[in-house]
Every structure is written in C-alpha cells, then in structure tokens.
Amino acid sequence: MNQTDTAGEELLLASREIDDDLFQTVLSAPGIKCAGCIDKIESGITKIPNVVRTRVNLSTKRVTVDWKKSNNAPPLIDALGQLGFQAHLSNCDTKPSDNELRTLIRALAVAGFGAANIMMLSVGVWAGADEETRTLFHWISAFIALPVMVFSGKIFFSSAWSALKSGGTNMDVPISAGVIITFTMSLYDTITGGQHAYFDAATSLLFFLLIGRTLDYVVRARAHSAIDGLRKLAPEGAAVIQPDGSTRYSPIEQIQPGMEMRIPAGARIPVNGTITDGRSDIDHSVINGESEPRSTHIGDTVLAGALNLTGPIVIKASSTSNTSFISDMIRLMESAETSRHGYQRIADRVSKLYTPVVHIGAVLAFLLWFLIDGNAHHALTVAVSVLIITCPCALGLATPMVQVIAAQRLYRNGILIKGGTALEKLADIDSVIFDKTGTLTEGSPHLTNCGTVDERTLRLAASIAAHSSHPYSKALAQSIPPPMQVQFKTNQFTEHPGDGIESKIDGAVYRLGRAGWASGDAESRDHKHYSTVIFGVSGRTLATFKFIDGLKPSASDALKELKNNNLSIEILSGDRKGPVAEVAALLGGVPYFANLRPQAKLAHITKQAARGHKVLMVGDGINDAPALAGAYVSMAPGNAADIGRTAADIIFLNNGLEAVTTTYLTARNAKTLIRQNIAFAILYNGVAIPLAFLGFITPLIAAIAMSTSSIVVVLNSLRLGMGEQKQLVKTIKNKNVARTPTQYHGAA
Incomplete structure (x- = not known):
C-alpha cells in the first residue's frame, strides 16, 4: 500500500x-x-x-x-x-493552548512600545527641529522600527508569504506591502537626509492592526468557549461490562450501540442510552435547563452529558460518541458559526475583489501623481496611503462577528441555532403561530376527578391506559395510587390512533378514548375547562375522566412581549375547541383554530405565506413537523419529538417560552448591528479612498484610520445583547418565580 x-x-x-x-x-x-x-x-x-x-x-x-x-x-x-x-x-489536536493569543499580545506590546517612542520623536520633528536633530531622530526611529517590523510584522508577513507561495493572495498581502514600502521609503529618506520619514506610520499601522486582530481573537475565543464547554461535558470513556460480567475501561470513541456501561454516582453519561439496571436521580440541566433532578428507573432513556447524582446505574448505549446528544449540540453550534448570512455573502464577494482592486488603485495613484508633478517620492507616498487605507476588514467582520456573538449569547440562554440564515429570517417575521399542547401548555395533563370514580372502574381503566403512550393515558395510569395499580389479566390491547385504546377482558370489549368511539355517545362532551376521556364497555359509558393541561408560566408574558413588538399571534391546535378556546382566552384573546390535523396546519401556514406573511412556527410534536418545515422559520423545544427537532430551524433547551422572545429580539438587534457595521464600512471606504487618492492623507493617518475601522466594527458588534433582551429574560424569570402550572384553570 x-x-x-x-x-x-x-x-x-x-x-x-x-x-x-x-x-x-x-x-x-x-x-x-x-x-x-x-x-x-x-x-x-x-x-x-x-x-x-x-x-x-x-x-x-x-x-x-x-x-x-x-x-x-x-x-x-x-x-x-x-x-x-x-x-x-x-x-x-492535542489539548489546545493559547499560544496564538500569547504571540499576539507580545507582538502588540512590542509594536505599542515602538510606536509610542517613535511618535514622541516625531513630535520633536513636527515641532520644527533643526536638520541635524531631525536626522538623529529619524535614525533613532529607524532603529526602533526595525525590531518592530521583524517581531510584530512577522504575523502579517508570514501569512502574506504563504499566500503568495501558493499562487494566491489574502488581506495580509497589501498590508505587508504597505508596511514594507513605508519602512523602506522612510529608511531611504533617512539615509539621504530627506525631510520626511514615516516610521511612525509603519509601526502605528502594525500596532492598531494587532489591536483589532487581538480583539477579534478574544471575542471569537470567548464565543467558542460555549462549544468547548459542551465538549468537556462528555467523559473521555466509561467502564464497559464484558461478557463475563467484568468491566473494562474503554475510550468514548470505542463505545458502540448495544454495549452496556456501569455509570457510578457523580459521573456524566458518555453516550445516549437506556437504563438496564439500577435507579438514580439524574441532573438534566445541561439538556433541558431543568434545575430539579429527575428520578429515573429501568427502561428510562438518558442522554449524553446528563449527570448521574445519587446511585450507580447500568445503561445500554444507543449511540456512538459522534451521534450522541452532546455531539449533535456541538454540530448545531458550529453550524451556526459557519453558515452564510445573506449580508455575509455580499461581504465575501466584496472582500474577494479587494486585493486586485487595491493594488490596481495604488498603481493608478502612483502613475497619476507622477504624471501630474513628476515627483516619484510624492507619488509613492500617495500610493502607499491608498494601499494602507483601503481596507475590507471592517466589511469582512461586519456580519460574522455579530453572528458569532449572537450564537454565544443565545447558547447561554439555552437556545441553539441550526443555521446562520435562521436568525436573518427570524428578524423579518411579522407573525407567530403556536401549537397548544406541549408548547403553550405543559403537555402533561392531570386527572382532576379521580375521587368521583369507583375503585374497580378506576383500576380497570388505569390497567388499560398503562398500555398506551398517549398523554391522557399516561396521566390516568400515573394518577392511581400504588396499592390500586393491579393489572387485569389480558394481552389483547389494540390502539386506534385518533380514537383511543381497546381491550377485551372476560369477553367484554372495553374502550378508553374519544367520546362517540368509546361509548357510542355521539355527544362531544366538550367542556370549557376540561378535556374529557370516556371509558366504556360494549357501547355503555362507565366513567368520564376529566383532565387539565397547565399553561406554561412564561406563556402569557412571552406572547404579550411579542404583541408589543407588533407581531400577530395565532394558535393552531389539534385539540378540541373548548380547551383551545380557554387557552386563547387566558392569553388575552388570541385568535385560534382547533381540531386541526397536520395537513390543515401546513395549509394554514401556506395560505399565510401566499398573503405575504413571514411566519414563525413554534411547535413540539410529530403532528407539528410539516408545519415546522413549511414555515418561513421555526422553533421547537428540546423535549420535542425527534422529527420536530429535525424540522425546526432553532431549538431551545429550556422549555419556557421566554426563549422565543429572547431569540426574536436577538435576531432583530443582530440585523440592526449588521446593517450599522456594513453602512459604516461602506461609508469609511467611500470617504477614505478618494481622500487618499487625492493626496490629502499621509501614510500615518491612513494607518490609524484603517485599523480604527476594524476596531469600531468589533466594538459595535459587542453591543449585541447588552440591552432589552437581557432585561426581558430577567423580568420574565422574576415573574415566574411564584407561578406553577396548576394555576391554569385554578378557578375551575
């Protein structure tokens, strides 16, 4: 081979x-x-x-x-x-070090020291020093500038040389050319006794450029620390149980689906899996933002990154390290950083033209001024000024800097962006459509009339309900006290999607589900406050179970904030009209549509889009997936069905709806900052280039102006998140402290 x-x-x-x-x-x-x-x-x-x-x-x-x-x-x-x-x-990669940051800081310190001292000498020259003093100051400046060029300039020179060796160019090529030409021309003037030398321009250019590059590095590194934090949540390996019952430590990369691992208390789950032995309290805060540990038992699913708190457990892996929850979240974060924003594509095209345009401009400036006054020195000075001041750095940073900071700030609020265009789209929405169950409400219905049903009927209904995954069936099965949880002997269970579950016991057919199907009663039994489930046998009603689904504590405040931002709100739900109407009323009379199947939700969104509306869809279930995929932009909570998370553009790990308002305000502010950055970059180049071309700008002023433009863009980008969305999250969380899901329908 x-x-x-x-x-x-x-x-x-x-x-x-x-x-x-x-x-x-x-x-x-x-x-x-x-x-x-x-x-x-x-x-x-x-x-x-x-x-x-x-x-x-x-x-x-x-x-x-x-x-x-x-x-x-x-x-x-x-x-x-x-x-x-x-x-x-x-x-x-080995463990990352901050060598690049240390190199930048050292280069910045050297350039700053040199530029400051040369500037002090230049002040003496500008003040009218005699010829001998001026020449001496120029030579001292040259000796100070030389090590600055070698040490601090190496960062730009090596990058430019690498690009030229490969037959291409980058932004460091014209920067390096400008610095080297300025230094060489100044050294020539010093040797020949010339009146002007621009060592201060060469060193100041390096100093200000290094400030911008160091600031850019620090901001990006800080933003990327969220991804590094996620990586640290996954352990390096686990104790894998061997066929003979012994355990052997295996690196996380070698863990495959089907392997069983012993996870001690205090350790994190390495990959997604299912508990096969033991019980413990698991901290899922990194996954869904829940601060309270969750008790888990055999058969429960656990995700990579969760912390095992109280007892040893054995889990069977259902994923590899590359397909675990943590890996998926890391990929989402990195996708948000690398995706191309609409504005960024424009900036990329402009930056691509930068090098040839700036070189052609500098050559034209030299030729023009040489033809005008025949002074090659002056013509070269103007050309250098054009070469230095023409900078797309501000334009190149305008979008990605804001995008990286936005992704970082949203991650800190438990929000993950799956693509860079999602924020761009979100900033343009004019309406928001919410699913009800599991989105506006807790999605965990509670049985309210347990005490009004006789014990045998309750036991029988709970036994049948335990074989269904429907939320109402789960609530019924879990609401029965342990001494009453007796299983009736039957294996004949049939679930009818949209209707309910059917069982044959002692020759009788029992049904638990929708009225009309479960008992033969055509009446909907719709109630203003409750959702009802009928338990019947052979067409006769045995019991009516009433359920309530608590409104999420943050729902009312979140929707109020969205309305305050002139967004129209609607509710699309597959639930019956009564419960949907009640939720809509509690949220301030929001327009609603009930009894909708998935195709009807998608059709409604398509109709809104045809009318020119840009819709944000927020949903969590399998039945919301078509609507999530068909909306202009979509969001889903972290506990949504897999297909829902896949269809959504944005995922929020904390199930509170303050995530929707936080993301929207961040997107809107990000769009404003990007526009400001681009406008500034265009205005800067539109003013600076003609002035330099006409000879009004010296290389020193060009160096300061060019470097300052990049620093302004970075500092402006850092303003993202310092205002209203932070205050909004704080306000909503404070309001939610004393709120509980059961306060919904509390008067009923």
Missing part, C-alpha cells in the same frame, strides 16, 4: 458517515486568518472531485468537508497545502 492510499484510509477512518455514501471530515488549519482565507479554501476544496460542500469556521480554524465516497478519500490535506494552509485531522 503506497503513501497516498495510507493517507486516504486514515482520512476515511477519521470521517463520519452522515448519509448513504456521504462522509464528513473535519480538518484543523491554524493558518486561517480572515474572510479571504475562508473564500480561498471553500472555493478551492469544493473543486475537488466528489466534494459536495466545504465550510470554514474562522473561530476554531477548522474546515468541514462533505464528500461522496468513491475509490478513496479525496486528497483534502494535500489540497489545503497547495492552497497555502498546513492542515491535519482535527481529532489529532
């Missing part, structure tokens, strides 16, 4: 299959620096045969490639090398 085959096999083993014959490989490329690098890698790698999709994450310096399997894996690492980026498999 040759070296190429070995590399391909290693790449294949390090990849994961995401669909039939479709694999995904994640590579680490530390040389990624800017939007130009992203465009270069994505366009270059996508040209490789069998590569379907390429995405670059600037925060993590990772390249994610989806490719179709053929005879061998595509030569991704070699291709990145040819593009000027050294790369390796991301799972080969």
Whole structure:
C-alpha cells in the first residue's frame, strides 16, 4: 500500500458517515486568518472531485468537508497545502493552548512600545527641529522600527508569504506591502537626509492592526468557549461490562450501540442510552435547563452529558460518541458559526475583489501623481496611503462577528441555532403561530376527578391506559395510587390512533378514548375547562375522566412581549375547541383554530405565506413537523419529538417560552448591528479612498484610520445583547418565580 492510499484510509477512518455514501471530515488549519482565507479554501476544496460542500469556521480554524465516497478519500490535506494552509485531522489536536493569543499580545506590546517612542520623536520633528536633530531622530526611529517590523510584522508577513507561495493572495498581502514600502521609503529618506520619514506610520499601522486582530481573537475565543464547554461535558470513556460480567475501561470513541456501561454516582453519561439496571436521580440541566433532578428507573432513556447524582446505574448505549446528544449540540453550534448570512455573502464577494482592486488603485495613484508633478517620492507616498487605507476588514467582520456573538449569547440562554440564515429570517417575521399542547401548555395533563370514580372502574381503566403512550393515558395510569395499580389479566390491547385504546377482558370489549368511539355517545362532551376521556364497555359509558393541561408560566408574558413588538399571534391546535378556546382566552384573546390535523396546519401556514406573511412556527410534536418545515422559520423545544427537532430551524433547551422572545429580539438587534457595521464600512471606504487618492492623507493617518475601522466594527458588534433582551429574560424569570402550572384553570 503506497503513501497516498495510507493517507486516504486514515482520512476515511477519521470521517463520519452522515448519509448513504456521504462522509464528513473535519480538518484543523491554524493558518486561517480572515474572510479571504475562508473564500480561498471553500472555493478551492469544493473543486475537488466528489466534494459536495466545504465550510470554514474562522473561530476554531477548522474546515468541514462533505464528500461522496468513491475509490478513496479525496486528497483534502494535500489540497489545503497547495492552497497555502498546513492542515491535519482535527481529532489529532492535542489539548489546545493559547499560544496564538500569547504571540499576539507580545507582538502588540512590542509594536505599542515602538510606536509610542517613535511618535514622541516625531513630535520633536513636527515641532520644527533643526536638520541635524531631525536626522538623529529619524535614525533613532529607524532603529526602533526595525525590531518592530521583524517581531510584530512577522504575523502579517508570514501569512502574506504563504499566500503568495501558493499562487494566491489574502488581506495580509497589501498590508505587508504597505508596511514594507513605508519602512523602506522612510529608511531611504533617512539615509539621504530627506525631510520626511514615516516610521511612525509603519509601526502605528502594525500596532492598531494587532489591536483589532487581538480583539477579534478574544471575542471569537470567548464565543467558542460555549462549544468547548459542551465538549468537556462528555467523559473521555466509561467502564464497559464484558461478557463475563467484568468491566473494562474503554475510550468514548470505542463505545458502540448495544454495549452496556456501569455509570457510578457523580459521573456524566458518555453516550445516549437506556437504563438496564439500577435507579438514580439524574441532573438534566445541561439538556433541558431543568434545575430539579429527575428520578429515573429501568427502561428510562438518558442522554449524553446528563449527570448521574445519587446511585450507580447500568445503561445500554444507543449511540456512538459522534451521534450522541452532546455531539449533535456541538454540530448545531458550529453550524451556526459557519453558515452564510445573506449580508455575509455580499461581504465575501466584496472582500474577494479587494486585493486586485487595491493594488490596481495604488498603481493608478502612483502613475497619476507622477504624471501630474513628476515627483516619484510624492507619488509613492500617495500610493502607499491608498494601499494602507483601503481596507475590507471592517466589511469582512461586519456580519460574522455579530453572528458569532449572537450564537454565544443565545447558547447561554439555552437556545441553539441550526443555521446562520435562521436568525436573518427570524428578524423579518411579522407573525407567530403556536401549537397548544406541549408548547403553550405543559403537555402533561392531570386527572382532576379521580375521587368521583369507583375503585374497580378506576383500576380497570388505569390497567388499560398503562398500555398506551398517549398523554391522557399516561396521566390516568400515573394518577392511581400504588396499592390500586393491579393489572387485569389480558394481552389483547389494540390502539386506534385518533380514537383511543381497546381491550377485551372476560369477553367484554372495553374502550378508553374519544367520546362517540368509546361509548357510542355521539355527544362531544366538550367542556370549557376540561378535556374529557370516556371509558366504556360494549357501547355503555362507565366513567368520564376529566383532565387539565397547565399553561406554561412564561406563556402569557412571552406572547404579550411579542404583541408589543407588533407581531400577530395565532394558535393552531389539534385539540378540541373548548380547551383551545380557554387557552386563547387566558392569553388575552388570541385568535385560534382547533381540531386541526397536520395537513390543515401546513395549509394554514401556506395560505399565510401566499398573503405575504413571514411566519414563525413554534411547535413540539410529530403532528407539528410539516408545519415546522413549511414555515418561513421555526422553533421547537428540546423535549420535542425527534422529527420536530429535525424540522425546526432553532431549538431551545429550556422549555419556557421566554426563549422565543429572547431569540426574536436577538435576531432583530443582530440585523440592526449588521446593517450599522456594513453602512459604516461602506461609508469609511467611500470617504477614505478618494481622500487618499487625492493626496490629502499621509501614510500615518491612513494607518490609524484603517485599523480604527476594524476596531469600531468589533466594538459595535459587542453591543449585541447588552440591552432589552437581557432585561426581558430577567423580568420574565422574576415573574415566574411564584407561578406553577396548576394555576391554569385554578378557578375551575
């Protein structure tokens, strides 16, 4: 086997299959620096045969490639090398260190020290120093600037050289050219006794650029700390039970579905699984935001990252480490960072044109001024100013900086964005449609008239209900006291979707479910406050069970806030008219539609879209999946059905509806900040470039202006989340402290 085959096999083993014959490989490329690098890698790698999709994450310096399997894996690492980026498999990374940040800080300190001292010497020259003093100050400035160029400038020079060696360019090429030309021209003027030298411009440019680059790195690293925190929630391995009953520690990568693991108290669950032995209290706060531990027993499902609190348990794995809950959440977070916002696609196209345009502009400026006054020195000074001041950095940072900060702030509130366009769409919505059961209400109905039904009937109904997964059946089975939970001897159970469950006992046919089907009574028995379930035998009613479903404590405040933001609200529910009307009334008379099947919900949303409305759909059940997929943008809670979470664009782990308002306000503020950033970047270049071209700007002013533009964009992006949404979440949570789900229908 040759070296190429070995590399391909290693790449294949390090990849994961995401669909039939479709694999995904994640590579680490530390040389990624800017939007130009992203465009270069994505366009270059996508040209490789069998590569379907390429995405670059600037925060993590990772390249994610989806490719179709053929005879061998595509030569991704070699291709990145040819593009000027050294790369390796991301799972080969050692524990990350902050070497890059330390390097930036050291370079920044050196550049700041040099620029400050040269600036003080320049003040003496500007104050009218005589020729000998001016020459001395210029030489001292040259000696100070030289180590700054070598040490601090290396960050830009090495990046530019790597790009040029691979036959391409990046944003560091014109920056490096501007700094080197300015230093060389100033050194020439110092040697020849010239009146002007711009060592202050060269060192100040490096200093301000390093401020922007360091600030950008810190912001991205802080935002990505959420993903790093998720990774730390998964243990490195677990004690796997062997066939002979002994245990052996296995790394998490080697755990496969079907393996049984012993999880001691105080340990986290490594992969998704089902409890096969033991009972314990499990902390699910990382999964759904619940602060109270949940008691679990044999047969219960547990997800990766949950904390086992009180007792040892044995779980059977149902996923690998790459398909566990934690891995899914990490992929969602990284997807939000790498997805392309509409504004970002525009900025990327502009940034792609930057290098050729700025070089052509600088050459034209030199030729124009040389033709005007014949002074090559002055013409070169103007060209350098144009080269330095023309900067797409602000435009390149305008969208991704806001996007990264938004993803971080939403994650802290338990909200995960599945794609970058979701926030963009959410900011444009004009209406919100809610499902009722499990979305506006707790989704856990409670039996209210247990004491009015005779014991034998109650026991019999509960025995039948235990064989159904319907929420009302579960509530009925769980509401019976343990001494009464006696199973009747029968194995004949048939569940009829939409109607109820049927059982044959001693030759009689018992039905538990919808009125009309369970008892033959055509009356709906609809009640303003209650949902009813009929228990009947051979067409005769034995009992009527009444259930209530508590309104979520945050529902009223969340909907009120959405209305205050001029959004129209509607409720679409498959439940009967009475309970839906009651919920709508408690929420301030919200328009509602009841008795809707999944197709009817989708049809309603499609009709709204045809009228020009941009709808946010919030739902949690399997029956909401078509509506979630068909809406302009959609949200689902973390405890929603799998198909619902898959269809939704945004997932909120905490089931409180304050997540909807928080996400909407964040999206709206993010859109405002992105527009501000882009407007500033366009205005800056629109004013600065003509002034530099006309010779009104020196290289020093150009250096300060160019660097300041990037810093302004970063600082403006940091304003996201500092205002109304933080106050909103605090207000809603404070209001919910003394609220309980049972307060819904409390007067009934």
